[in-house]
Amino acid sequence: MQVLKFGGTSVANATNIKKVKAIVEQKKGSENLVVVVSAFSGVTDKLLQCGGLALENNPEYASLLQGLTAQHVEAVKELLPVTAQSSILSWVVQQFHEVEDICSGIKLLSEFSDKTRDRLVSYGELVSSKIISAYLASEALDNDWLDARKLIVTDDHHTKATVNFAATKEKVQARILSSNKNLFVVPGFIAADEKGNTTTLGRGGSDYTAAIVGACTGASSVEIWTDVSGMMTADPRLVPNAKHIKAISYSEAMELSHFGAKVIYPPTLQPLMQEGIPVWIKNTFDPQDAGTIIEAHSHKNGNSTRGISSVNAIALLSLEGSGMVGIPGFSKRLFEALAAHHINVILITQASSEHSICVGVEEKAASKAKDVIDKAFAYEIERGLIEPLSVEKDLAIIALVGDNMKSHQGISGRMFGVLGRNGVNIRAIAQGSSERNISAVIVKDDIRKALTALHEEFFETTYKQVNLFVVGTGNVGGKLLAQLKQQQEFLQEKSNLQVRIIGLANSRKMIFAEEGIESATWKAQLDAGEQMDLSAFVERMKEKNLRNSVFVDITANEKVASVYESVFQKSISVVACNKIAASSPFARYKKLKDLCHEFEAAFHFETNVGASLPIIGTLNDLVRSGDNINRIEAVLSGTLNFVFNHYDGKKPFSEVVRQAQTEGYTEPDPRLDLSGTDVMRKIMILAREAGAHLEMSDIANTPFMPPSCMEGSVEDFYAEMLKQEDHFKKLYEAAASEGAKLKFVATFKDGKASVGLKHIDPSHDFYHLYGKDNIVSFYTDRYPEQPMVIKGAGAGAEVTASGVFADIIRAARI
Template identity: 60%
Template sequence: MQVFKFGGSSVANAENIKKVAAIVDNAAKKNSIVVVVSALGGITDLLLMAGKEASEGNEDFRIKVATIEQRHFETIKELIPIASQSSLLSLVKKTMNEIEEICNGIFLLREITPKNQDRLAAYGEWLSSQIIADAFKHLGLFVQWKDARQFIFTNSDYTHAEVHLEATEKEIKKYFKENKSNVFLIPGFIGADEQGITTTLGRGGSDYTAALIAAAIDAESLQVWKDVNGMMTADPRLAANAKVIEHISYSEAMELSHFGAKVLYPPTIQPVMNKNIPLYIKNTFAPEMAGTVVGGKTKDTKVVREHIVSGISSVNNIALLSLEGSGMIGIPGFSKRLFEALSKERINVVLITQSSSEHSICVAIDQKYLPAAKKVVDKTFADEIALNKVEPLKAETHLSIVALVGENMKSLPGVSGRMFGALGRNGINIRAIAQGSSEKNISTVIATDDVRKAINVLHEEFFETIQKQLNLFIVGLGNVGAKLMEQLKQQHAFLIQHLKLNVSVVGISNSRKMIFKERGISLSSWKESLAGGEPASITEFASEVIKRNMRNSIFVDVTANKEVARVYDKMLQKSISVVACNKIAAASSFSEYKKLKELAHVFNARFLFETNVGAALPVIGTLNDLRRSGDEIKRIEAVLSGTLNFVFNHYDGSRPFAAVVKQAQEEGYTEPDPRLDLSGTDVMRKILILAREAGYEMEMDDITNHSFMPASCMEGSVDAFYKAMEKEEAHFKNLLSAAQAANSKLKFVATFNEGKAAVGLQHVKPENDLYHLYGKDNVVLFYTARYPEQPLVVKGAGAGADVTASGVFADIMRAVNE
């Protein structure tokens, strides 16, 4: 004999009930079936709402009663042939009159008791089971209906009655021994106390009814039919990549259900576990799916599973209570008094942790019980509080518990470390931790706002063997930004295939518009999408990045904008890594630079700005590798402006200097304002950044700038700048002629030596390492303790949208891999 239980969604309407009938009919051909059903979907809520409204003097309860009646009438008319409907319709009408009379009484008294609540709620299962039994009969099944109240015996703890197990098991065995049928149909959720008064087993009680019956008759199996494919590795509403768990042990299923996995009502597992009866969780709407098998093997047989963790679950609306005080140290009985006080108020403790110093005890409870908990605990410890031995109870709200569950975690080192590391890297603060001695469960208390992110982070850490999700927020979509989007599109398939990395651009902004799309912005049509976006605001963009609170987030700045650089600290403090093409932050005051570096360290984020110095050249990376390996930077010589190198490599006097600069700008080598390049300011920033990364405290004012530009060229607009250069052509020709006369090339060189830095135009002779530098190339010479005479040289293209974008891309990869 098998026991099938069908939930509210499975019997929500006539169409669904027909699907249930087909499942039962198929199974009944092979075996006798006990079918336990819930109320029609949503009916229990309507019944309880009717009672609540009546108790509040709200006559809308009559609308609820009419809706309940209409739902049952419609179901009967769709399921039962017209000639056979009258008896059921009469039953429903009579029952509705009873319900209305009960609600009228509640309305007059303005009070609803737990006993009345149970009486009202029980009508849902009582009616649905009789309608479904009649429908089965008309579909050709031999069905026997039985009122569960005749063998589910409970105490009088209304709304969540406790079952008298021995008496219940005895009566169930007797009934099924004396009665024979292909199909037995029984209402779930309801029972009766010793006076025969209706009680209910609490939400999810229909599952428990089915489990009690399965255990009593030693059923071959218990099948719980839902609207999901089985127990999932995480809540699919929170984790898009959640998977069905094929097989799970009883204890793991119990842990998951206690910590928020709503597929199973926690007490359901105990009766079948005691008899070692396999429990199947199946989908009414996809019966061909295998579903989840809970237990069913010998008790000492371990479930073989690919993953260490079986599942991740969460419980919201948690309050954390802390009882603290120096007077608790070494004094026995404080814990006992605390738990006794909570117990008297029927407040369940879901998590406990205590410091080894005995200075504090921390417990988690359902937030709705917080006022009662605070009142009773403060009263219990009133004397100690008055003597300042114990502080008044402290409470934190808006918290949740996220639990990692799995028998394979037992005695396996590193699981907790992986869990806390993954959460820490994503800026998720853990308020409390609990791990049972069985090591099947690691529970953490975190902010409710972080639950979605935490579940996705942990699911990715322990289940995502296929790929990791990376979420990018990109500001700046000019030449470099557009090239970056193009490269991300080009490399998308490669990253998934070879690095198991799914890079998703979630938010983008230029100076005019911004858009966000949680599932990713199309890399093919982002321009069109952006054109239809909302007005851009870097403040609002940054706020939205933080608000979305997505895992593995990176903020990418491809601008030269001061306002964008000012939001870096907000990103880092939320453990959002920053990749900056923008030099302003790293070249700002030393205190600001140091603050950003420290924030990145403290909040487990990355602050990367390789492209600040040499586009895609690994200049900063090489410098950091030297220092990390114990080397010391003594001196730096460098040509750090691809723009200036391009200009002086192309300026031979045959064309005006202004025309060569214009060409450099048109080909995307210059900053948006070319004067930043030509004035030497951009090179000053670069050598400043290198000096700081070399370990020196330096400000922009400490750098000497030997500018070659006439003062007249540096005033007014960019257009005025070009006109002024044309007028100063003789000046530029004189610079060129002097270099040629000295058999040299003009190079704008940055130097750093013994803590001092300078930039300026120099005559470079053929024997110099800087001489053979062509096009837009950059070169950096590191003289170190290990390279005192022959420097370590980094050389290559130092400007251009493509190479700069590739440098930003490389930093993104570093941020996610480190």
């Protein structure tokens, strides 16, 4: 004996039913078959809608009912030859007349009880199964249609009745095993109590019908035919990279189905597990696919976990108070009160102090639960022994499931670590004693991010997905986008990173793409994008709530830097080419550093100091490893080094500065470089990273530019420099007369910092510093006489972009 169950999508229309016939035809012959079918897709909901409209005295139920009748009549006409249609058409119409009578009764009595609800929805399965039985017979597949209400005996708990297995087994065996037929068609979902009143087995109960029949007949297997090719490691609608599970144990499948996996109805497995009957999940629309087998023993898959599931629309009920401590019976009273009102508890967690107990229930039952619990504990609440029940809504449960989890250490650590790094706050935790399930209650808005992050951690060994939101597409930004495009395949192949640009903006436009902005056409896409609004850009980034998100600021804009706090609070990492945040007042700098630690986000700004040179990273490594920074000496302006390396008094100083700007080494306003302000910012950032509490006002700056050059527009600045050429010649000649070179040097020592132009003699490390190079010397406890020196190109769009790129990779590694 083999039991085949076909779900609503499998019997949604005549075309699909023909696929069902082909499967049954292929199976028939090897064993006797019982075919259990659901109602046509969507019919159960429409029948309930008819009842609801009738209760509201809304005449629309009649037209909805006419549509249902027409749908089933049309199916008969498409499936059966004309000569075989008459009797079944008459029967179908009669059934819907009965439905109409029930709705009229609901309307007249203004009552829609659970008992009536069960009777009403039963017609979906009754009619679909009768049509399919007649169709199979017309195709020479002789079968016996059996009314499940004559087979399955339940109690009178309508809408979710409990099966009397002893009575049911006797009826099933008498009707099926003693029959000389080898093919039976049975409506799923429906049953009857001992008085013959129609009951139902709960939504998804057709699976359960198949399991009941399979267990009662000792079937060799039960096959659940649906619209997917078996169970998946996660819901593919939420996790695009979900993987097919070839084999799974009963206990694992029960855990996954209990926590939201819709492929199989949770109670289905219990009777089959007791009898040791394997269950196959198969795809009606791809019958050759292997599907998933569910059986007694867990199969090793090279992984400690089997899948991740979730339940949405959860409410957390918290009962707490000092009056609970050491007093037995509180939990018993809580659960008894909920059970008495048929409120199902999905998750339980209790503080070790016995001061509180939390349970998760369906959100729609939360209000009823509060009334019930507050009433049950009215005495204690009135006397202040416990607080009124606290209800928190808009939550969800995620569950990590696997039989092998109990033999692997660190699973929960990995789970909570990846959730924390992605800013998913956990409201409650529960782990079964079997250690095959770790469940966490989270905010429902985080469900997609949580599932994708966990799936990536436990099931995707190929790559980690990094989602970028980039602001700034100028010289450096354009180079970064080109580098990302060039290195995309390399990152995925060598570093297991898939970097996607989800949001992109400049000062005028912004665009978003869930699957990533095409790097080859980003300019055209951005030109056609929507008006840039920084607040809207940040909000969209937060709303998308994607795992491993990084906000990349490639601007010099104060407003962009002002959003970092709110970005960190969503556990989104920040990579900043923009110096404004790290050089802002110390209180804000400290707050940003604290926030990134609090919300487990990365904050990288290596390019603030030396383009792609590993200056800040090296400094951080020294400090973290316990070294003390005693002195820093540095040439930190690639612009100023370029200018003084190229100025020899023969060509006007203003022309050399303009050349530096043309080649992309200066800030948009070169006065930021030549005034020493940019260098002040950089030495302050280094001093702060070394542990000093330093403000810009604490830094001594000896300017070399005449004050008149710093007034007016940029063009006024160039004109005035030309007028002041004699001043610049004197600076050059004074150094040359000593055999020295001019270098703009930044120094930090004994908690004090200064910047200014210095004469550097040939014996100094800074003398042989050419082009746009930067150099930094760290004098520390470990490097007291011979400093640690970092030297290289410190300006230019290409190298700065590569520094931002490196920071993005660092952020991806947290």
